[in-house]
Amino acid sequence: MATQIIGSTVKRREDPRLITGNGTYTDNMTLPRMAYLTILRSPHAHARIKKIDASKARAMPGVLAVYTGNDLKNGGVNPIPVGWVLPDIKIGPHYPLALDTARYTGDGIAAVVAIDRFTAQDALDLIDVDYEPLPVVVNAEKATQPGAPQLHPEAANNIAFYWKIGGGDVERALAEADGVIKQRLINQRLIPNAIEPRAALADYQPATGQLTLYNTNQNPHIIRLLLALVLGQPEHKLRIASPDVGGGFGSKIYLYADEVIACFASKQLGRPVKWTEERTENYKATIHGRDHVSDVQIAYKKDGTITGLKVKTYANQGAYLSVFAPLVPTFLYGPMLQGPYTIPNVFVEVYGTNTNTTPVDAYRGAGRPEATYLLERMVDLVALELKMDPADVRRKNIIPPFLNGVYQTCMAYAYDSGDYAGNLERALTNAGYVELRKQQAEARKQGKVVGIGISTYTEITGAAPAQVAASLGAAAALVESALVRVFPLGKVQVMTGSHAHGQGHETTFAQIVADQLGLEVEDVEVVHGDTDRIPYGAGTYGSRSQAVGGAAIYVATQRVIEKGKKLAAHMLEAAEADLVFEDGKYSVKGVPSKAVKFTDVALEAYWPRKVPADVELGLEATAVFNPSNFTFPDGTHVAMVEVDPDTGKVTITKYVCVDDVGKVINPMIVEGQIHGGIVQGVGQALWEGAVYDDNGQLLSGSMMDYALPIASYFPKFETSRNETPSPVNPLGAKGAGEAGTVASTAAVANAVMDALKPFGVKHIDMPLTSEKVWRAMNGKL
Amino acid sequence: MALKIQGNILVDAPRDRVWKLLFDPQVLIAMANKIPGVEVERLAQIADDQYDGAATIGVAMIKGKYQGTITVLEKHAPEFVKFRGDGKSGGNWASGDMALTLAEQDGKTQMQYEGTGNVGGMLASVGQRLIDSVGKHLIEHGTRALAEELAAQSKK
CATH class of the missing domain: 3.30.365.10 (Aldehyde oxidase/xanthine dehydrogenase, molybdopterin binding domain)
Structure with missing residues (x-):
């Protein structure tokens, strides 16, 4: 019997444990003599810390210690490093607790360790902090303008990095085009919302000098490396163990201040110290995603051929550069703006800026949803301008099949393998696209507001080939x-x-x-x-x-x-x-x-x-x-929506997709990843958005205030796959975890914009909430 | 997040009396304690134009023990005064200013108020749906209580 286990649906072996409540999560763990850590966070988005009086908290029965930023610094704790260093990057040091300035609401000011969680929580109220509020900036573009409040002396005009990449001659393309469309596109800030908040349990053994950190983390070895640098704890006496982890979507990749403080406290006190994040803390102290403001110009010929794309993006990095933050709006975004098309001239420049907001880092898709949304919105605007079918504009520009070779883009990357054009046709056929357009015309006659959206994408996965990264100027592998x-x-x-x-x-x-x-x-x-x-x-x-x-x-x-x-x-x-x-x-x-x-x-x-x-x-x-190249999954997603003309509420009525994630090990797991990915991407299109007021207060600070998608909002997904093995690795795998998210945001946004076409609406920014859609339909934006 | 308040109320007392009583901590304490959900722990005048105090304020889920100061920014007896208040409570802060204009009206006093407030911390991030109505609740009850208290005191 020839075993063919690769490629077959094997039920997830971890599920019986996890769904019967028998998983072990960090917060489930209890060690003898364990103490509890809580963190006082700044209620101001930007403030000078004039004085911290912790005497009452220290005197509270059950309190073992109260630490401030200077206690940590004097104890030898270094700032949290950035793990993806770009040329000329300007890094404002991120101390685990703020030294003299709080830079976002959520910035740690002081930490309490007590014998139980309640005492540790109550003691926070006894710490008296004298703040002098400073002017605040929350917008990535405004942060760079003259007179804007400055966050770090290291980063002039709050510009942490400026990065650009291009291929061909975009200025010439713009000059010689039949038409150029200019559009500002906002990719709003999102909050990751893993079901399990973060937690850390540090256990230092004074007798051996061994430090163990149990935490909620996606990459223990990277944490070991970073923590060794931050704490000065030798890496051979440092163990990171992450038991079951309840989701992350990127938010649990990084070394966070809270984990560093738990380790410091355990070393100081010689006993285990546990910190568990509250949901409201999770909204402020765990990274956010996206948050781009982009000015885009697209050049095209009358026949629909796209000849150039020029993009200027302000990428909000938040108050401090998180560990992989500089990677996201650069390597994972800029060079992906050619997308699945043969666009010969592309130029993108990115300003990564500091603002008085929660740090931004990789969140499911990380850079590629931003690139895909931008490109797919622009392709639809070209179709609108030329009165062409959006499917035909894509057909005109899509890269022809390259099944056994590479496709060199006009920028840095060479795509590994794919049949982008074939997948576009497969998705259109599976969706019954021609029939859907007929249905749409019929529905419009009946006064219904119906739209169809297409999103054709390629994304970048399989990080990271060290040589490719190095050749592009990044010190990372x-x-x-x-x-x-x-x-x-x-x-x-x-x-x-x-x-x-x-x-x-x-x-x-x-x-x-x-x-x-x-x-x-x-x-x-x-x-x-x-x-x-x-x-x-x-x-x-x-x-x-x-x-x-x-x-x-x-x-x-x-x-x-x-x-x-x-x-x-x-x-x-x-x-x-x-x-x-x-x-x-x-x-x-x-x-x-x-x-x-x-x-x-x-x-x-x-x-x-x-x-x-x-x-x-x-x-x-x-x-x-160490792979020889990144991998590049691709596909096409098609969404149909109906908008309630009275309320503006968007309902997705059909969702069809074809994805090529390379060779599949387990079809059911890939299917699940695609489903989850679609839902998360549609969340951005229709509902989600982190909102700050002008004072830098996070107004969407709980699940009551931040809208997350739920299953009943969706139709049945009609998914299918076309496997083109990647030549980059022996499995032929590309990557399936983010494809759905990369594609679905643009598919649904394009469908809504298509629905609003009869109302003369060309573009509105996400999230496309009922109110916003209603306003657009009624000319009251 | 910012909130704006304005309105007016008729106080059954002559303007000169109202003006004097307005700066009496005892009147302010009695007034504040009449607001549902508010309990004043202490309020004392610490300088000519400055008061220092602590109070528990709780409406629905928005509860906290606040300490803070009230400063008189501008004063034109007996018709205009502008206060500024700053308070903090654990992970929250609130600040605002309020201008009162007093006009005589048939032996009574027409008191017009106008102010803006700002809150931050947990109050803003989980309370933003409620803060507007909570703010209005506090101000409505507060001004009514103040009018009652001023009227009562002036008759003593």
Whole structure:
């Protein structure tokens, strides 16, 4: 029997544990003598801290310590570093607790450690802080203007970085075009909303100098690296262990101040210290996403050919540069603005600016939803201007199939493989596009407000090929390790650096190994989330887990097979070169009866009988995978919406998509990722938005004030896939975690704009709430 | 987030009496305690034009123990006064100014008020849906209580 476990639907092995309430989350953990940490956060968006009087809090029974920013600094705690350093970047130091200035509502001012959570919470009210409020700026563009309040002396005009990239000659394209459309597009700020808020439990052992941090995190090894730098704790005496993690969407990638403070407090007090984020803290102290203001010019010919795109973007970075913040509006955004099209001239410049808001970093899609939304809105505006069908403008410009090669864009990236044009046609066919247009015309006659939107995308995943990143001027590499360990009775443990937080790695990674070794999925245990058990890793984000982490597992498994072959040769008394490995057996080529089972080889590896003394025993292998290129999933999404003419409420009536996420390990898990991704992207199109007032107060600070999508808002999704294997990794995987989010925002926004066409509306900014849509229909914007 | 308030109320007392009583901490305490959800812990005059105090203010989910100061910014006896108030409570702050214009009307006093307020911290981020109505509730009850208290005191 030929096992084909890769590509088959295996039910998620982690689910029985997780859905029966038997998962272990950081906040579930209790250690002897554990103390509790709470953090006093600035209620001002920008203020000088004149005085902190913590004497009453310190005197409160049960309070063990109160720390301020200067206590941490004097205790040797360094600012939290930026992990993706661009040339000429200006970094205002981010101390875990503010030293003399609070720069956003949520900035930590002081920390209390007490013997129980209630005391720690109550003691916060006893800390008296004398603030001198300073002028506030919340808008990324206004922050750069003369006279704007300055956040950091290091970053003049609040510009933390200026980055540009281009290809071709965009000025010439604009000058020679038949037409140019100018549009300002706002990609609003979003709040990630993982179901589990963050938590940290630090456990310092004074006797050994060993520090363990249990936390809610997507990449323990990166946290170890950063924490070693911030605390001065040697990395070989530092363990990061993230147990089950309840979602992250990017927000749990970074090293946060709270975790640093927990570690500092544990070292100071010599006892475990736990911090658990409240939901209202989560809204302010965990990163936000998106927040771009872009001025766009698109050049086109009368026949719909797009000849140039020029973009100037202000990317709000918030009060401090978060760990990977500079990566998002640059490498993951700028070069992706050519999208799936043959646009020969593109130029983008990005101002990453500091404002008095929560730091912004990667949130599901990270840069690519911003790029796709921008490009797809502009393509529709071209169609509107030329009175062409939006599908035809896309057909005119889409990159032709390149199944076995690369497509070099006019900017830095070379797309790995794809049939973008084919997927566009497949999606239109699956949607019954021609029929939908007829239905729309009929509905309009009946006074209904109906629209159809298309979003054709390509995105960038599989971060990060070190050489490609370096060639573009970034000091960063995100490689992934795997250790495949075979036990004497043939069971296997896989240690992976790609720590899952909902993606089902315990299932899909086991599928890869079981498939290769001819074992059952149950024979393979996947270990993740612990730096003491796993050689190295960069974590789970950017849809990288299969393309980089899975690839490392595949390579390590192949090495195990090769190693086993040496042992099998002695067991079969045959030359190694004459052996083949198939269906879990080593056999002599052409003599299938002369075979030895993999599990028997495993026993021989530890209890040798036939293997001579000079052959290396044991059966395990490690691989570190550094991909040769990023991967580039693509696809087309089609949405149909109906707008209530009386209320402006948008209802999605049909949603069809075709995605190419490369070779699929587990179709059901990919399907789930696409579904979740679509929902999250539509959330941005229709409902979500973080709102600050002019004082820098976050007005959308709870789930009562920030609208999240729920299942009943959606029709059944009609998904399908077209697999074009990526040549970049041995699995052929590209990445599925963000594709839905990258595509769906523009599909639904375009559908709403199409619905509003009879009202003379060309563009309104997201979120397309009932009120905004109603105003647009009634000329009351 | 900012809120604006304005309105007027007729006080059953002569303007000169109203003017004097307006700066008496005892009157202000009695007035504030009449507002549902407000309990004054202390209020004292600490300088000519400055008061210092603490109070618990709670309406619906927006509750807190505030301490703060009231400063007289501008004063033209007996017809105009402008106050500024600054308060803080744990993770919240509130500040605002209020101008009162007093006009005589048949032996009574027509009191016109106009002000703006700002709140920050938790109040703003989870209370923004309520803050407008809570603010109006406090001001409506407050001005009515002030009118009652001034009328009562002036008859003593």
